[in-house]
Amino acid sequence: MAAQDHRVSVVTRRGCHLCEDAESVVDRLSRELGFSWDAVDVDQSSQLQDSYGDRVPVILLDGVEHGYWRVEEDRLRRALDRPPRLR
Numbered sequence: 001m002a003a004q005d006h007r008v009s010v011v012t013r014r015g016c017h018l019c020e021d022a023e024s025v026v027d028r029l030s031r032e033l034g035f036s037w038d039a040v041d042v043d044q045s046s047q048l049q050d051s052y053g054d055r056v057p058v059i060l061l062d063g064v065e066h067g068y069w070r071v072e073e074d075r076l077r078r079a080l081d082r083p084p085r086l087r
Helices: 017-033 046-052 073-080
Strands: 007-012 036-041 058-061 064-068
Touching (some): 007 017, 017 073, 058 073, 064 073
Parallel strands (some): 007 036
Antiparallel strands (some): 007 058
């Protein structure tokens, strides 16, 4: 399975240094492995704030929470090697 079949989102917040670190790691991996990703501002909706507000950054893989606070690079690489989850 190719990494480009996956979608990664980083739930983030302005002024969050851990978020900046996570975005940097995800961006580097994206360029290396060929998957797409986006950053989602947790403060754009009350639903996002309720779900993730106290744990940013949160890494979503194919719309499912993969981790938070730090990107576990080896774990994310392994997950990107598996087929995407069906929703």
